[in-house]
Amino acid sequence: MKHLFVSLLAALAVGIAAxxxxxxxxxxxxxxxxxxxxxxxxDLFAIGAGKQVIAVDNQSDxxxxxxxxxxxxxxxxxxxxxxxxxxxxxISYSPxxxxxxxxxxxxxxxxxxxxxxxxxxxxxxxxxxxxxxxLKEATALVARMKARIAKLVAAVPRKALTVYDELSPDYYxxxxxxxxxxxxxxxxxxxxxxxxxxxxxxxAVQLSAEYIVSESPDLIVLxxxxxxxxxxxxxxxxxxxxTISAVKxxxxxxxxxxxxxxWGPRLVNFxxxxxxxxxxxxx
Amino acid sequence: xxxxxELPLTDAAxxxxxxxxxxxxxxxxxGGGVAFALAALLTGIVVGxxxxxIGAIVESxxxxxxxxxxxxxxxxxxxxxxxxxxxxxxxxxxxxxxMLSCAGATYQGVFRNPLVDPYLxxxxxxxGLGATLMIAYAPGQAFNGDxxxxxxxxxxxGAVVITYAIGRSSRGTATLVLAGVTVxxxxxxxxxxxxxxHTDTLQAVYSWILGSLDTAGWxxxxxxxxxxxxxxxxxxxxxxxxxxxxxxxxxxxxLGLNVGRIRVLLVAxxxxxxxxxxxxxxLIGFLGIIVPHFVRLVAGSSxxxxxxxxxxxxxxxxxxxxxxxxxxLSPAELPIGVVTAFFGAPFFAVVLRTARGVGP
Amino acid sequence: xxxxxxxxxxVRLDGSLILDSxxxxxxxxEWVTVIGPNGAGKSTLLRAVAGLVPRLGAVxxxxxxxxxxxxxxxxxxxxxxxxxxxxxxxxxxxxxLGRTPHLGYFAREGLHDLEIADAALARLDLVELAGRRLGTxxxxxxxxxxxxxxxxxxxxxxxxxxxxxxxxxxxxxxALELVDALRREAGLTVLAAMHDLTxxxxxxxxxxxxxxxxxVAAGGADDVLTDELIRRHYGASVRVLHDEDGxxxxxxxRRS
Numbered sequence: 001m002k003h004l005f006v007s008l009l010a011a012l013a014v015g016i017a018a019x020x021x022x023x024x025x026x027x028x029x030x031x032x033x034x035x036x037x038x039x040x041x042x043d044l045f046a047i048g049a050g051k052q053v054i055a056v057d058n059q060s061d062x063x064x065x066x067x068x069x070x071x072x073x074x075x076x077x078x079x080x081x082x083x084x085x086x087x088x089x090x091i092s093y094s095p096x097x098x099x100x101x102x103x104x105x106x107x108x109x110x111x112x113x114x115x116x117x118x119x120x121x122x123x124x125x126x127x128x129x130x131x132x133x134x135l136k137e138a139t140a141l142v143a144r145m146k147a148r149i150a151k152l153v154a155a156v157p158r159k160a161l162t163v164y165d166e167l168s169p170d171y172y173x174x175x176x177x178x179x180x181x182x183x184x185x186x187x188x189x190x191x192x193x194x195x196x197x198x199x200x201x202x203x204a205v206q207l208s209a210e211y212i213v214s215e216s217p218d219l220i221v222l223x224x225x226x227x228x229x230x231x232x233x234x235x236x237x238x239x240x241x242x243t244i245s246a247v248k249x250x251x252x253x254x255x256x257x258x259x260x261x262x263w264g265p266r267l268v269n270f271x272x273x274x275x276x277x278x279x280x281x282x283x
Numbered sequence: 284x285x286x287x288x289e290l291p292l293t294d295a296a297x298x299x300x301x302x303x304x305x306x307x308x309x310x311x312x313x314g315g316g317v318a319f320a321l322a323a324l325l326t327g328i329v330v331g332x333x334x335x336x337i338g339a340i341v342e343s344x345x346x347x348x349x350x351x352x353x354x355x356x357x358x359x360x361x362x363x364x365x366x367x368x369x370x371x372x373x374x375x376x377x378x379x380x381x382m383l384s385c386a387g388a389t390y391q392g393v394f395r396n397p398l399v400d401p402y403l404x405x406x407x408x409x410x411g412l413g414a415t416l417m418i419a420y421a422p423g424q425a426f427n428g429d430x431x432x433x434x435x436x437x438x439x440x441g442a443v444v445i446t447y448a449i450g451r452s453s454r455g456t457a458t459l460v461l462a463g464v465t466v467x468x469x470x471x472x473x474x475x476x477x478x479x480x481h482t483d484t485l486q487a488v489y490s491w492i493l494g495s496l497d498t499a500g501w502x503x504x505x506x507x508x509x510x511x512x513x514x515x516x517x518x519x520x521x522x523x524x525x526x527x528x529x530x531x532x533x534x535x536x537x538l539g540l541n542v543g544r545i546r547v548l549l550v551a552x553x554x555x556x557x558x559x560x561x562x563x564x565x566l567i568g569f570l571g572i573i574v575p576h577f578v579r580l581v582a583g584s585s586x587x588x589x590x591x592x593x594x595x596x597x598x599x600x601x602x603x604x605x606x607x608x609x610x611x612l613s614p615a616e617l618p619i620g621v622v623t624a625f626f627g628a629p630f631f632a633v634v635l636r637t638a639r640g641v642g643p
Numbered sequence: 644x645x646x647x648x649x650x651x652x653x654v655r656l657d658g659s660l661i662l663d664s665x666x667x668x669x670x671x672x673e674w675v676t677v678i679g680p681n682g683a684g685k686s687t688l689l690r691a692v693a694g695l696v697p698r699l700g701a702v703x704x705x706x707x708x709x710x711x712x713x714x715x716x717x718x719x720x721x722x723x724x725x726x727x728x729x730x731x732x733x734x735x736x737x738x739x740l741g742r743t744p745h746l747g748y749f750a751r752e753g754l755h756d757l758e759i760a761d762a763a764l765a766r767l768d769l770v771e772l773a774g775r776r777l778g779t780x781x782x783x784x785x786x787x788x789x790x791x792x793x794x795x796x797x798x799x800x801x802x803x804x805x806x807x808x809x810x811x812x813x814x815x816x817x818a819l820e821l822v823d824a825l826r827r828e829a830g831l832t833v834l835a836a837m838h839d840l841t842x843x844x845x846x847x848x849x850x851x852x853x854x855x856x857x858x859v860a861a862g863g864a865d866d867v868l869t870d871e872l873i874r875r876h877y878g879a880s881v882r883v884l885h886d887e888d889g890x891x892x893x894x895x896x897r898r899s
Contacts, residue, residue: 074479213360530729534723539714584731
């Protein structure tokens with residue numbers, strides 16, 4: 001009898017030990033991702049993680065196939081987000097401790113704030129690749145973007161031209177301390193907003209009409225066409241603007257607002273638009 | 284028999300009567316005010332990020348006078364800057380500053396309270412809501428064309444009409460002021476809600492609220508001119524009446540005035556001008572309070588001098604403030620509401636400390 | 644000639660009846676003082692005559708019952724109990740305000756108006772103080788300024804609401820003497836509301852005793868100022884005496 005008891009104990013011990021070791025841990029990537037950042041949405045779909053995304057915020061309008069909901073990335077509601085039972089939430093903005101609240105609800109949060117340089121933007125794409133199990137695609141995307149941009153820049157002969165980038169019709173302009181500013185530097189363009197005090201630290205400053213007219217930039221980039229009805233026609237009609245070099249030559253680039261305000265894969269489109277506008281000035 | 288009470292009128296009395304022309308020295312103040320406004324005008328034309336010399340500007344101006352044979356040597360760009368950007372901006376600053384100060388002085392007289400400003404009855408909240416709705420739901424039209432000023436104007440006037448409907452009472456002004464507070468709170472709440480629903484409009488609305496003259500052109504000047512003109516004329520004609528109103532509703536009625544009707548008329552005229560000013564330049568604060576007080580401190584408290592001097596000093600002050608707003612951080616702009624508040628707040632603190640001595 | 648007549652004058656405010664069918668009349672050049680305990684309606688009576696409260700019944704001024712606001716202001720000048728004296732306003736500006744009922748809505752004062760105001764200042768001995776601000780004046784000087792303003796109004800009827808309340812015995816007497824002198828010079832009709840029974844008796848031609856909105860006695864000082872009436876309506880214990888010269892004095896007697 002004693003032998004039977006010991007054997008049963010031993011069998012039990014082996015069984016427990018075996019189940020403790022169990023199968024090798026399968027790495028589970030998140031497959032119920034919520035994106036509350038339009039840029040992260042674009043990034044996720046561009047690196048092939050779109051199928052793992054169950055909901056995106058109300059501003060994420062690209063790509064069109066993204067599952068847009070009424071969730072707000074700007075005034076987020078913790079309960080509404082948690083109700084989806086996500087296993088990863090990507091945000092670019094954490095008002096009033098939103099990230100902390102999500103953490104308390106045991107939801108994994110990834111904060112990818114507004115990128116000020118290309119390096120930061122690429123880093124975010126790679127981070128998303130790593131987290132969602134698409135690191136290979138992310139690396140390839142970054143490489144593609146870099147190559148494409150380099151090609152676009154090389155195709156335009158460098159000339160020392162001045163540029164004015166308009167973010168809103170009351171003359172808010174992007175400065176060198178932003179990705180847009182970096183793009184201009186790639187082309188060797190001088191941004192007239194950089195002369196403003198505070199342009200070194202702030203991504204945008206408000207200029208005066210008089211300054212813009214007197215600087216007479218060679219290229220104007222409009223990033224406020226969708227929100228505010230600005231167009232080549234309205235800009236040319238502003239008092240005194242018909243004396244500006246860019247207006248006279250028609251070197252006005254129109255960038256969709258959402259492209260100009262995000263730091264995702266469509267940055268390439270931005271570079272392309274600037275390049276083709278520059279080609280107009282060459283004529 | 285309505286025989287008027289006879290008073291013995293001596294010759295000495297007749298000769299001395301001219302002494303009572305209370306405003307002999309007031310012409311001096313008016314002259315000073317005119318000089319101040321002119322100085323603001325000239326400074327505004329000459330100063331700016333683009334370096335354009337005074338001589339060149341004068342020459343450019345003079346070239347418009349026939350038979351002088353003078354030609355402007357300014358480039359097309361500089362000429363556009365001076366005549367299409369700087370000058371209308373300065374003129375608009377003068378108009379808006381004049382209008383807000385005049386309306387503020389009037390409100391202080393109508394409500395017999397030195398601490399009211401022209402936004403008391405809801406003009407600011409109404410205009411802000413109108414502008415926000417326009418920016419949120421019709422952004423294409425909002426920034427080009429006149430729909431934004433129109434929406435702000437309609438909102439501002441509408442708010443005051445609602446305030447009056449709620450708060451008019453035969454027993455003085457307290458109810459009216461409370462109604463203004465209520466309407467302001469309500470409309471501001473709606474505006475905030477709309478902004479939250481359309482977060483992409485936030486920056487545009489915020490910068491509108493801070494007030495600015497930097498997108499001004501002759502178009503805006505012409506837009507404001509009729510309203511400001513009518514408003515100023517009506518208010519100036521009521522200077523004597525405003526002085527009588529300082530005695531309070533009862534005594535003014537005993538002196539033969541229809542106080543309720545006068546109040547409506549004055550509020551309507553002041554609102555017209557204020558809504559117009561806000562519509563083209565956003566919400567510029569403090570001007571409506573500090574300028575009339577400053578004028579009272581230096582020139583006396585009769586509305587016969589306070590109104591015209593407020594117009595001159597207020598216009599000049601805003602034009603000068605605008606020069607600061609566009610040169611301190613040049614070529615970047617400071618919102619003008621920031622500059623007026625920055626200088627207005629400490630000044631107002633001083634006024635509060637001395638306000639016991641001087642009433643409206 | 645009756646300058647002012649009250650016929651069944653009633654005033655209801657906030658639901659309660661403040662004046663109940665008051666009848667009375669004041670002849671041209673006469674001084675009638677309304678007396679009565681607190682809450683009797685004295686001030687309300689004056690304000691009703693000045694058209695400041697809605698009323699039932701008739702107020703007849705020189706035969707006219709329905710007068711417009713301005714017309715009324717040309718005939719009736721009210722000196723209120725607590726006049727609004729804007730502290731920053733000068734005496735001259737303040738007195739000039741009295742000309743308001745005679746000026747067109749947008750009109751400025753003419754030379755004639757200035758002369759009248761100037762004469763009022765002179766009559767009230769305010770010429771040296773003309774440029775001073777009201778806030779810097781003493782109580783007595785302020786009272787004179789208010790009287791000057793009423794005078795500048797050139798209204799034949801003067802309504803005085805508690806004219807001596809804020810003044811000491813000397814200033815109070817001076818004010819009343821002044822009003823009496825003006826009355827005789829300019830033929831003013833005076834209707835006053837007063838607290839002080841002795842002063843009321845000494846200056847008025849006739850008295851009206853008001854209690855809870857009703858006229859309970861009317862007549863000369865000897866008829867109205869009696870121990871009995873005062874005890875009944877004021878609830879006060881007094882003795883009405885006459886001094887050697889026959890002047891009437893009301894003396895409160897302390898119940899011991």
